[in-house]
Amino acid sequence: MRKFAYCKVVVATSLVWVLLDMFLLLYFSECNKCEEKKERGLPAREVQKPQEGPGEMGKPVIIPKDNQEKMKEMFKINQFNLMASDMIALNRTLPDVRLDGCKTKLYPETLPKTSVVIVFHNEAWSTLLRTVHSVMNRSPRQLLEEIILVDDASEREFLNRPLEKYVKKLEVPVRILRMEQRSGLIRARLKGAAASRGQVITFLDAHCECTVGWLEPLLARIKLDRSTVVCPIIDVISDDTFEYMAGSDMTYGGFNWKLNFRWYPVPQREMDRRKGDRTIPVRFGNVAGLWKSPHHTLSQEIRNVETNQCLDNMARKENEKVGIFNCHGMGGNQVFSYTANKEIRTDDLCLDVSKLNGPIMMLKCHHLKGNQLWDYDNVKMTLLHVNSNQCLDKAMETESQVPTMKDCNGGRSQQWILRNVTLPDIF
Numbered sequence: 001m002r003k004f005a006y007c008k009v010v011v012a013t014s015l016v017w018v019l020l021d022m023f024l025l026l027y028f029s030e031c032n033k034c035e036e037k038k039e040r041g042l043p044a045r046e047v048q049k050p051q052e053g054p055g056e057m058g059k060p061v062i063i064p065k066d067n068q069e070k071m072k073e074m075f076k077i078n079q080f081n082l083m084a085s086d087m088i089a090l091n092r093t094l095p096d097v098r099l100d101g102c103k104t105k106l107y108p109e110t111l112p113k114t115s116v117v118i119v120f121h122n123e124a125w126s127t128l129l130r131t132v133h134s135v136m137n138r139s140p141r142q143l144l145e146e147i148i149l150v151d152d153a154s155e156r157e158f159l160n161r162p163l164e165k166y167v168k169k170l171e172v173p174v175r176i177l178r179m180e181q182r183s184g185l186i187r188a189r190l191k192g193a194a195a196s197r198g199q200v201i202t203f204l205d206a207h208c209e210c211t212v213g214w215l216e217p218l219l220a221r222i223k224l225d226r227s228t229v230v231c232p233i234i235d236v237i238s239d240d241t242f243e244y245m246a247g248s249d250m251t252y253g254g255f256n257w258k259l260n261f262r263w264y265p266v267p268q269r270e271m272d273r274r275k276g277d278r279t280i281p282v283r284f285g286n287v288a289g290l291w292k293s294p295h296h297t298l299s300q301e302i303r304n305v306e307t308n309q310c311l312d313n314m315a316r317k318e319n320e321k322v323g324i325f326n327c328h329g330m331g332g333n334q335v336f337s338y339t340a341n342k343e344i345r346t347d348d349l350c351l352d353v354s355k356l357n358g359p360i361m362m363l364k365c366h367h368l369k370g371n372q373l374w375d376y377d378n379v380k381m382t383l384l385h386v387n388s389n390q391c392l393d394k395a396m397e398t399e400s401q402v403p404t405m406k407d408c409n410g411g412r413s414q415q416w417i418l419r420n421v422t423l424p425d426i427f
Helices: 002-041 065-078 082-087 125-137 161-168 185-195 216-224 268-274
Strands: 114-120 144-151 174-178 200-204 251-255 261-265 301-304 309-312 323-326 344-346 349-352 361-364 374-377 382-385 390-393 404-407 416-419
Touching (some): 114 125, 114 185, 125 144, 144 185, 161 174, 174 185, 185 200, 200 216
Parallel strands (some): 114 144, 144 174
Antiparallel strands (some): 251 261, 309 323, 344 349, 374 382, 390 404
């Protein structure tokens, strides 16, 4: 009797395990079907699981005090914290900061394929390849035709044969095109565009990181209208700590008269059109952020004779210091205007000095001269701030990315070349 009872227990236990196995098989087979359905629906992709290491999940990298001097020396190479960048994995994880509505959106099953064109010149190894890996890791493979790297006459050895060997091993086709001589961003992009094979061309900087779900909404808009030009929200990576900081979805991109790209607040008419749904793209068909100044003169750059550095707004905002940076000849943040009213302008901001020895701030142009009045001497090549009677000078070692105000001495550090500028008749 006991033996029979024991057998019943064994049989019952076996049946339980059989039922459990059947349940697991059914469950995972259903899951696979679900995944297939999700893939067909092209929803936003899942975020990578957090990893351990410097900079993971976009966290800042803090350099120890005993490495600060070396960090400062390395900073000069690319004008960002190269030591921190080299400590971060090429495939580091980033947080998913999208709106909840964006995470659940479904996109058309058939989206056009894209070629991603990335132009670089003497770019750091870690930032360039982190850009490439982020494109590969966070783009649906069926939507990525290729990655094209356009070398604008780099001089660093590791960007030649070592880079070619590295990209050959990647799972996505990566081609490297070389410019015969330094040609600038636009010509290099045009070369990449001419060689592209995808239905869509996507241009990226050489030191950016794509986040999860970045590509699908862009291609979906182009599928609806092939004449559409789309731009994503551009977040921020700190040049000091490489911390990832989410941008605002309440801004949109536009161009001023100098064809500089700028971010502007979303106008109320667009807020009304979207009826509170912030997942709907913002339209910006007009040239935005324009300012008018009669008889204004445009200069491509304001270059220091001694250091060969240019005034640069560093993408800073009102009430922040103007910067100075290695001249790159690409316009952008280094386009300033010396106007007939003797203002030095960047968009609608003017260089303003309110006390001796500075600082030199960027404030709203008020057209009242005063602290915003500058006198450019075409012979001496000096920029005299009339109110303080001091001259614009190069940066100091203690603050290497900010120009200074000093008593005029006629030295080369106080000489500035205004390239592509037509001086007003009053001179």
